[in-house]
Amino acid sequence: MHDQLNIEELLGAYALDAVDDGEESLVEQHLAECSLCRIEAEEHRRVAAMLVGESVQPPVRVWNQILEEISGAAPDTDIAPVVPIDSKRRNISMRSLGWVAAAVVLALSAAVLTQASRIGDLNSRLTTQDKQFATLAATRQQEPLQQAVAAALTNPGSQVANLTAEGASGAMLIVVLPDGTGYVFQSTLEPLPEDATYQLWAVVDDKVISAGVLGNRPEVVPFHIDPQGLQGLVITREVAGGVPQSAADPVVAWFKA
Amino acid sequence: MLRPVKKADSSTKKARFTIRAQELSELSDASLAAAVGPSSQEALAEVYRRHSGAVHGLARRILRDEALAEEITQEVFLRLWNNPEKYDAERGSLRSFLLAHTHGRSVDLIRSESARRTREEKDAQLVPRAEQNIEEQVWDMALATQVQEALTGLAEGERRAIELAYFGGHTYREVAEMLGQPEGTVKSRIRSGLRRLRLSLTAAGVSDT
Numbered sequence A: 001m002h003d004q005l006n007i008e009e010l011l012g013a014y015a016l017d018a019v020d021d022g023e024e025s026l027v028e029q030h031l032a033e034c035s036l037c038r039i040e041a042e043e044h045r046r047v048a049a050m051l052v053g054e055s056v057q058p059p060v061r062v063w064n065q066i067l068e069e070i071s072g073a074a075p076d077t078d079i080a081p082v083v084p085i086d087s088k089r090r091n092i093s094m095r096s097l098g099w100v101a102a103a104v105v106l107a108l109s110a111a112v113l114t115q116a117s118r119i120g121d122l123n124s125r126l127t128t129q130d131k132q133f134a135t136l137a138a139t140r141q142q143e144p145l146q147q148a149v150a151a152a153l154t155n156p157g158s159q160v161a162n163l164t165a166e167g168a169s170g171a172m173l174i175v176v177l178p179d180g181t182g183y184v185f186q187s188t189l190e191p192l193p194e195d196a197t198y199q200l201w202a203v204v205d206d207k208v209i210s211a212g213v214l215g216n217r218p219e220v221v222p223f224h225i226d227p228q229g230l231q232g233l234v235i236t237r238e239v240a241g242g243v244p245q246s247a248a249d250p251v252v253a254w255f256k257a
Numbered sequence B: 001m002l003r004p005v006k007k008a009d010s011s012t013k014k015a016r017f018t019i020r021a022q023e024l025s026e027l028s029d030a031s032l033a034a035a036v037g038p039s040s041q042e043a044l045a046e047v048y049r050r051h052s053g054a055v056h057g058l059a060r061r062i063l064r065d066e067a068l069a070e071e072i073t074q075e076v077f078l079r080l081w082n083n084p085e086k087y088d089a090e091r092g093s094l095r096s097f098l099l100a101h102t103h104g105r106s107v108d109l110i111r112s113e114s115a116r117r118t119r120e121e122k123d124a125q126l127v128p129r130a131e132q133n134i135e136e137q138v139w140d141m142a143l144a145t146q147v148q149e150a151l152t153g154l155a156e157g158e159r160r161a162i163e164l165a166y167f168g169g170h171t172y173r174e175v176a177e178m179l180g181q182p183e184g185t186v187k188s189r190i191r192s193g194l195r196r197l198r199l200s201l202t203a204a205g206v207s208d209t
Helices: A004-009 A011-015 A021-033 A035-050 A060-071 A099-114 A116-125 A128-140 A144-154 B010-026 B029-035 B041-063 B066-082 B094-114 B119-131 B141-152 B156-166 B172-179 B183-203
Strands: A159-163 A172-176 A181-187 A196-204 A207-215 A221-224 A230-239 A250-255
Touching: A004 A011, A004 A021, A004 A035, A004 B183, A011 A021, A011 A035, A011 B183, A021 A035, A035 B094, A035 B183, A060 A144, A060 B041, A060 B066, A144 A172, A144 A181, A159 A230, A159 A250, A172 A230, A181 A207, A207 A221, A207 A230, B041 B066, B041 B094, B066 B094, B141 B183, B156 B172, B156 B183, B172 B183
Parallel strands: none
Antiparallel strands: A159 A172, A172 A181, A181 A221, A196 A207, A196 A230, A230 A250
């Protein structure tokens, strides 16, 4: 049998969960009575917590499952769905938006209207799996930027936008953190020649603002926008270096529900 | 005097939520844990934002299985949600509370899993991990230097015993068998190693918060 001295000797192993069940009960009985040993065990645990290996952000599905569990319903911090822009843009004035939104509407509305069922499918496909895949893809690579993306994707306050267009062969995934830091992180848009670039535009408070030049084959590109009034994101193709104002048609776009 | 009344549209709601989120991000862990409850998903979200990386990283390291690690991560935060009163701020940081639970549950799992794994398989998996330096695995780059110094201050036997027990999920008896040392020696080394680490880290001003 263990006497008090032996039990004290077990405190380190106990704090690391390295005792067997019988010993664990003995130690716990003793800790209930001995405050000195209790303090020692707690201190060992704190030390162990400092030695924890590298942080690994869990995939976003873990948080979604937690939310589902505690709210008994599907989480509302999931991906912002792609919606038909004609019906959801009623607060945005075409005139105040300027040409980009107008072009988006012209280019996309008809297709959206005629392909409503397809968009419904897209909505259902644009589930957490997209985020999961993107998170895993980003986590596998060790560059700091990719880690930043992985962290942004698991931030429950982040918005994820899937920029698409009917007839476009590619799409682009963008994550925006609550502080307005955003990342273009997954693009399947076709690479452009050297003398061209993709450019990102944010529709914020009914204004169209350049959010950054993404290069001719964007991978992970950070940018910053005002997250409060964000209504949509649009990608255009421009000459290398980008333009202050664009006359090009949108390549892909996303508007908030 | 008349003041302009702003309509409570969605952007106002968003602004309110942002303010709330900012307030939460400024709360200490202890206040945050107290705020976790049936009506405060945001507080849980903030705890998750702060600590899920460490929790998941530890579970993954012990279990070496992404799916099981996700289960544990989920369970740890749900337990905090369901029983926030189990965390006592007087007895340590929220981080070490969550990590202790993570560790305990991961070890439970690995031990139950081990019943259907062969011992050889486990040992084969253990070898490369035992060779890893825990100095390289410190949880926060900002603390790397102090933790590294503290670890190098340990005797090799202490360090290996702690590593095999903590990260390998082995009991001290199993560690003794692996290292070919008496159980009593391993038990003492774990305790003395942890004490020494604590002293070095305290002297270096490192805390677990």
